[in-house]
Amino acid sequence: MKQTIEALIVQAVESLKTSGVLETNTLPTITIERCRDPEHGDFATNVALILAKVAKTNPRQLAEKILAVLPVHDAVIKVELAGPGFINFFINPNVQYAIIQTIHELGREFGLSAIGAGKKVQVEFVSANPTGPLHVGHGRGAAYGSVVADLLQAVGFEVEREYYVNDAGRQMDILATSVWLRYLEECGEVFPFPSNGYRGDYVREIAWTIHKNSANQYHQPIATVLENIPADEPQGGDKDVYIDALIERAKTLLGLEHYRAVFQVGLQGILQDIKADLSEFGVNYQCWFSEQQLMDDGSVEKALARLRAGDYLYEKDGATWFASSQLGDEKDRVVVRENGQYTYFASDIAYHHHKLERGFDQIIDIWGADHHGYIPRVRAAMRALGADDSKLTVLLVQFAILWRNGVKVPMSTRSGEFVTLRQLRNEVGKDAARFFYAMRRSEQHMDFDLSLAVSKTNENPVFYVQYAYARVCSVLRQLDEKGWQRNLQSGMDNLNLLTAEHEIALLSTLTRYPEALQKAALQYEPHQLILYLRDVAHEFHTYYNAHQFLVEDALLRDARLNLVCAVKQVLANGLILLAINTPESM
RNA sequence: GGGGUUAUAGCUCAGCUGGAUAGAGCAUCGGCCUUCUAAGCCGAGGGUCGCAGGUUCGAGUCCUGCUAACCCCA
Numbered sequence: 001m002k003q004t005i006e007a008l009i010v011q012a013v014e015s016l017k018t019s020g021v022l023e024t025n026t027l028p029t030i031t032i033e034r035c036r037d038p039e040h041g042d043f044a045t046n047v048a049l050i051l052a053k054v055a056k057t058n059p060r061q062l063a064e065k066i067l068a069v070l071p072v073h074d075a076v077i078k079v080e081l082a083g084p085g086f087i088n089f090f091i092n093p094n095v096q097y098a099i100i101q102t103i104h105e106l107g108r109e110f111g112l113s114a115i116g117a118g119k120k121v122q123v124e125f126v127s128a129n130p131t132g133p134l135h136v137g138h139g140r141g142a143a144y145g146s147v148v149a150d151l152l153q154a155v156g157f158e159v160e161r162e163y164y165v166n167d168a169g170r171q172m173d174i175l176a177t178s179v180w181l182r183y184l185e186e187c188g189e190v191f192p193f194p195s196n197g198y199r200g201d202y203v204r205e206i207a208w209t210i211h212k213n214s215a216n217q218y219h220q221p222i223a224t225v226l227e228n229i230p231a232d233e234p235q236g237g238d239k240d241v242y243i244d245a246l247i248e249r250a251k252t253l254l255g256l257e258h259y260r261a262v263f264q265v266g267l268q269g270i271l272q273d274i275k276a277d278l279s280e281f282g283v284n285y286q287c288w289f290s291e292q293q294l295m296d297d298g299s300v301e302k303a304l305a306r307l308r309a310g311d312y313l314y315e316k317d318g319a320t321w322f323a324s325s326q327l328g329d330e331k332d333r334v335v336v337r338e339n340g341q342y343t344y345f346a347s348d349i350a351y352h353h354h355k356l357e358r359g360f361d362q363i364i365d366i367w368g369a370d371h372h373g374y375i376p377r378v379r380a381a382m383r384a385l386g387a388d389d390s391k392l393t394v395l396l397v398q399f400a401i402l403w404r405n406g407v408k409v410p411m412s413t414r415s416g417e418f419v420t421l422r423q424l425r426n427e428v429g430k431d432a433a434r435f436f437y438a439m440r441r442s443e444q445h446m447d448f449d450l451s452l453a454v455s456k457t458n459e460n461p462v463f464y465v466q467y468a469y470a471r472v473c474s475v476l477r478q479l480d481e482k483g484w485q486r487n488l489q490s491g492m493d494n495l496n497l498l499t500a501e502h503e504i505a506l507l508s509t510l511t512r513y514p515e516a517l518q519k520a521a522l523q524y525e526p527h528q529l530i531l532y533l534r535d536v537a538h539e540f541h542t543y544y545n546a547h548q549f550l551v552e553d554a555l556l557r558d559a560r561l562n563l564v565c566a567v568k569q570v571l572a573n574g575l576i577l578l579a580i581n582t583p584e585s586m
Numbered sequence: 587g588g589g590g591u592u593a594u595a596g597c598u599c600a601g602c603u604g605g606a607u608a609g610a611g612c613a614u615c616g617g618c619c620u621u622c623u624a625a626g627c628c629g630a631g632g633g634u635c636g637c638a639g640g641u642u643c644g645a646g647u648c649c650u651g652c653u654a655a656c657c658c659c660a
Binding site (some may be wrong): 031033034035036037040044046049052058059082083084085086330331368369370371372373374375396398399401439440441443444445446447449460461463464466467468470471474475476477478479482515516519523527528531534535538541542544545546548549550551585586 | 588589590591592593597598599600601602603604605606607609610611612618621622623624625626627628643644655656657658659660
């Protein structure tokens with residue numbers, strides 16, 4: 001419809017040019033907008049306001065001239081000049097009715113499009129260290145990332161969802177050692193737990209499992225473990241030195257094989273928990289990508305070799321540096337430490353190199369906002385690897401601040417003081433949690449009031465949309481109970497009986513769904529889809545209160561039922577896309 | 587000190603990329619259930635769009651400078 005109107009305008013402007021009224025050669029980009037206010041019609045254009053400047057006339061006069069030569073079209077029943085020089089278009093309702101038939105025919109497919117043209121997109125999100133359960137902060141990234149991925153798929157991209165598992169590095173060693181120490185407690189040893197160890201209950205559970213399955217196989221007397229180990233922080237030492245010494249001691253006493261065994265039980269235990277958690281949250285991945293794999297299969301060396309070949313690496317102070325500052329980063333970065341170990345950044349370079357080699361047209365990384373300083377160096381790495389860094393899109397998600405009874409909830413994985421995503425789901429439910437997270441723009445700092453979410457779940461806006469869906473279902477049940485049959489064809493043939501203001505408004509809102517979906521997808525803004533669904537729900541509720549659907553007049557009844565079923569379909573399509581349930585009754 | 591994000595109603599947030607009288611939910615007040623589900627609808631009050639300039643027919647939206655909050659980096 002937009003294109004039709006645009007064509008009419010272009011035609012009118014061209015004819016003004018040939019008749020010499022307009023002396024400009026430049027045709028500005030014409031914008032046709034849907035009107036917010038129904039009094040302004042269905043579409044409006046500001047072309048006269050834009051052109052007035054070059055034509056050196058006042059906008060209203062120019063608009064009148066455009067109106068005079070505007071071609072007539074069946075779909076447009078009225079055109080009027082308004083305000084400072086807007087041209088408003090009123091669309092023939094007969095054209096609008098067609099959307100009901102379209103929605104009926106396309107069903108679940110309605111709204112989907114092919115503008116992604118099958119381009120391969122990878123969306124990597126959450127990627128939390130597997131050192132503990134996901135907390136509510138991760139929930140936002142999970143909800144946002146999964147909806148972004150689903151939206152892109154809906155508009156025709158080929159999407160791969162990926163979780164990067166940081167299963168290498170010091171944090172994992174700290175976890176493995178924490179597990180082992182808790183295990184020693186299970187064996188009856190008594191000692192103060194390291195201040196820098198992981199203290200969550202889940203560590204104890206993993207230790208308990210190991211003890212159950214392997215009894216005292218990994219036991220060492222605590223005196224041996226702590227022999228000649230420097231003091232922990234509470235005793236005046238350094239907590240990092242202390243935990244690192246314990247890690248080395250664990251490796252020595254257990255031997256590499258047994259250490260790996262404990263390590264793997266810890267890692268797998270937590271990873272399984274994360275996978276289950278996300279799956280129950282409606283988040284599914286095609287790939288869980290292991291950082292350790294990059295180390296093991298030589299990917300890191302390969303990527304660094306590539307940088308070296310491009311002369312981007314140099315040695316200084318015993319370490320190997322990447323000259324990222326040549327490529328837009330603020331300073332150079334270490335990739336291999338003095339002790340020969342790769343930095344996190346080295347694996348990240350290898351990881352992005354690997355992504356590039358997998359042939360994605362677009363790579364989307366979704367990170368917590370605290371990682372924003374990381375973007376320039378990753379871009380630098382991509383350029384150094386010879387890639388076009390515009391392939392990389394980094395989307396940042398701001399942290400949600402948790403409040404409970406007016407007090408900030410502390411969040412620290414190490415101390416074990418945090419609200420898990422699982423707890424949140426148990427308290428407010430999957431649907432409300434997803435909806436709440438996806439409702440907000442990702443860059444918006446967000447307050448999450450847990451006490452409100454728990455005590456007043458009825459106020460959560462997700463119910464508003466679900467209720468609209470359930471109401472339609474209820475109407476259809478009532479139809480059955482009244483012994484009436486729904487005549488689909490008759491309803492389609494009599495759509496022109498839908499003349500009430502509410503009905504016309506609903507038609508135009510339903511028509512907007514594909515646009516809303518595309519916009520939400522291409523701008524990575526799931527909240528736009530949610531706002532749209534709230535609009536649909538609102539207009540439906542209003543309609544519901546204003547008119548009875550199950551009326552005696554069968555022709556009108558069937559027409560209204562067709563409209564209402566179209567509403568049901570659009571709500572379902574949107575909710576299913578958001579991985580939110582569509583309850584038939586509430 | 588450098589950088590990022592944010593600032594809109596009492597609270598939580600939208601604002602369709604520069605358009606017409608700045609919107610919703612919650613909260614407050616007043617109406618609507620013998621009629622398809624009241625988790626709903628209708629109405630009212632509530633605003634210096636952080637502050638000060640600038641760009642133009644037109645600015646919550648764009649540019650500059652401040653201020654504050656959160657977060658990275660030294």
